[in-house]
Amino acid sequence: MKQFLPAIVKITVIIIALFISIILILIGYEKWESYKYEVAQQEKTESDNKLAANYSSIKYWPSKGPFLSIGMSKIRFKSKFRNGKLYYALLFEAGKNRKAKQPTSFEIYLVDKDGFKVSNTQIPSTSMIRTVDDNGNFAGYEFDSTVDIDINDYASVADWNISWGDY
Incomplete structure (x- = not known):
């Protein structure tokens, strides 16, 4: 019984650590995707602005x-x-x-x-x-x-x- 309780605690700690790691990975992935989207939008805006400059005269x-x-x-x-x-x-x-x-x-x-x-x-x-x-x-x-x-x-x-x- 003495060894059973510490084993349960170790398994619980490992499960919690895995759960937190998965959450951190998902948050990081979401931030990465959001960053890529913002960069793509900024590049499109810059490209559109350059193109618009070519068509601003009559x-x-x-x-x-x-x-x-x-x-x-x-x-x-x-x-x-x-x-x-x-x-x-x-x-x-x-x-x-x-x-x-x-x-x-x-x-x-x-x-x-x-x-x-x-x-x-x-x-x-x-x-x-x-x-x-x-x-x-x-x-x-x-x-x-x-x-x-x-x-x-x-x-x-x-x-x-x-x-x-x-x-």
């Missing part, structure tokens, strides 16, 4: 047109990226058929080098600003806005397109 995209059915000779598009947002502006230049019916909305498509849609946004015609020339004659419309976009998506944009209709 990009003038090739004009589209003519669009005779809506009375526009040309549509110009410019954009830039800042703080997770795409800032963009459109200039609709009126053609000779200035009395053409204006659609109720337009949709801008940003596409990658293979023509796949990266992003799109709808523009109600009521949000567009009517412009006039020096003589006060109708010259077209202007529109500018922002839309949330990931920097990597914006970096993949190779072209833009526009559609319209009575949506």
Whole structure:
């Protein structure tokens, strides 16, 4: 009996030590995983910031047109990226058929080098600003806005397109 009690105490101490060791290992593993995640997030943020710096100046995209059915000779598009947002502006230049019916909305498509849609946004015609020339004659419309976009998506944009209709 004298040897039984010390043996039980030794086994209990060993079990408690193993249990504490397992807990410490699990806590260490969780801290390690958390550290790796924070480092990966920091690296992604730094990479995104470097990429964003490349797209912070205005990009003038090739004009589209003519669009005779809506009375526009040309549509110009410019954009830039800042703080997770795409800032963009459109200039609709009126053609000779200035009395053409204006659609109720337009949709801008940003596409990658293979023509796949990266992003799109709808523009109600009521949000567009009517412009006039020096003589006060109708010259077209202007529109500018922002839309949330990931920097990597914006970096993949190779072209833009526009559609319209009575949506």
